[in-house]
């Protein structure tokens with residue numbers, strides 16, 4: 133490698149930090165002067181590279197895998213989301229390597245966006261991959277669901293060691309049939325919880341309609357999520373069942389915890405003697421959602437939950453996981469590029485569960501699309517105000533003394549956090 | 563806004579002016595980007611106009627429901643189109659008869675294409691349509707995606723969202739639904755969007771189409787009621803949210 137890659141890259145990184153810039157510029161510089169930098173640096177890791185991909189829950193799951201591995205004493209390199217994937221990873225590497233280009237880590241766990249998957253795995257074949265789900269998401273960017281499944285299949289095909297698959301998502305589980313050399317591990321759900329996980333295929337099937345004929349028997353899973361309580365969960369693995377406290381809320385987050393556990397067990401040897409099961413479980417009980425993936429704040433002494441909704445499956449899961457009873461509700465829908473411009477997805481979500489309590493406030497650039505959607509589901513609507521700041525203020529004023537919940541798209545969540553930081557403590561994100 | 567107006571809240575009561583039966587074509591395989599919303603809008607507006615809606619699903623292999631007053635169908639993925647292909651061909655004659663007879667129909671995207679003469683893929687293979695609409699579609703590498711505004715003589719300004727790579731050209735037997743004011747529509751050359759033939763409205767627009775374009779929903783309902791009962795007695799649906807959603811949608815970027 134050019135001897136100056138790391139020193140030069142680090143200088144650019146420092147300079148762009150001073151100017152308050154992001155991670156893209158230093159990553160771009162390294163990419164230009166030394167395109168092999170990323171592959172070379174990552175290939176020195178003793179446990180190799182693990183990638184996490186799928187439509188929903190990548191960020192939180194990646195964070196969980198990192199925390200689980202750290203509980204086993206591993207040094208983990210990981211990426212922050214946001215900037216262009218390859219450049220983001222290159223920039224993050226620059227921050228971590230020493231001046232001679234050595235990365236002090238045992239394993240890399242990377243969140244891999246479907247859009248960047250092919251390019252990345254072709255240049256850095258991962259040792260492990262975790263494929264979460266294929267759901268309708270941002271279809272205006274990727275075209276079609278089947279295409280997303282093909283991208284995930286490509287990631288699996290390029291993986292050299294272990295492929296971890298969601299047993300309950302037919303498009304993901306089916307990937308196993310296309311693999312030859314890799315070890316396949318599944319994470320799964322108890323049948324009693326399947327009802328809370330509609331996939332896009334049975335979204336419109338009549339309730340209770342039989343499964344399509346000819347489906348093969350489900351393979352056995354390394355980790356199965358058996359039960360979800362108010363703040364506990366029960367997982368089954370290694371032939372036993374363990375119950376643990378959980379900080380995570382929402383069944384789908386906890387299912388992703390089962391996914392993270394499966395991958396972490398794959399990396400640190402699963403049932404191997406040197407795995408410390410107690411610290412692993414302790415870490416699992418402590419994981420919290422990643423930034424921007426839903427969080428609980430306190431406003432005027434009452435909880436205020438932010439629930440990120442970015443596609444129909446996520447919205448449906450959010451409504452199921454967070455029952456409306458006792459809460460004042462606001463919905464904030466933006467259609468900026470990062471949210472997806474297409475509003476069709478609101479019509480793939482059923483809002484009956486909000487009928488009893490109604491929705492107190494609607495906001496965002498597509499507040500009236502949301503109002504129209506609720507009108508057709510016979511849900512009572514309080515006020516509609518597209519401008520987020522006054523809408524949020526009115527919502528908080530109107531729901532004094534009540535717990536509050538806001539369902540919001542990505543850029544709406546950013547705007548709401550900004551407003552909330554003026555009146556309460558909101559975690560600062562670098 | 564008040565919540566007391568019909569159609570603004572409260573489970574809407576069914577009306578006594580008679581039953582209108584809506585048949586959804588292949589909702590299991592051809593239902594993407596919210597096309598289900600079209601069926602929901604028909605169901606609710608039939609109610610708000612004082613009639614009783616009956617919503618039936620027709621999927622591959624089902625017996626075809628009798629007495630369809632309105633037929634709706636949506637878009638699908640390539641895999642969905644393959645699944646319904648044979649079944650749709652087997653239904654071609656009876657659907658054609660219903661269409662010629664004046665049954666109001668709404669077909670979006672994938673089913674719009676398959677209601678045409680054929681779909682020729684990029685690789686040159688030809689998927690036959692059922693030939694109700696005099697249109698043909700050619701697969702391309704280019705995906706046409708984004709907000710669309712269409713000027714129509716029948717329904718005023720029509721708003722929606724397109725997402726397709728097939729490009730459709732109209733023959734002499736149909737007329738366009740309208741002219742594109744923003745977006746692409748049927749194809750990237752002639753500025754037309756959708757097709758009209760007898761009481762069929764065909765369009766590429768998702769969004770869903772009907773919620774923000776109640777004029778099209780009411781055309782389908784009025785036509786169905788007139789055919790069945792000799793006259794349509796409209797109710798007074800509250801379309802204030804629809805108006806506001808239209809105003810805001812029209813101002814959003816492509």
Ligand SMILES: [Zn+2]
Nearest residue numbers: 637671725726
């Ligand atoms: Zn389409």
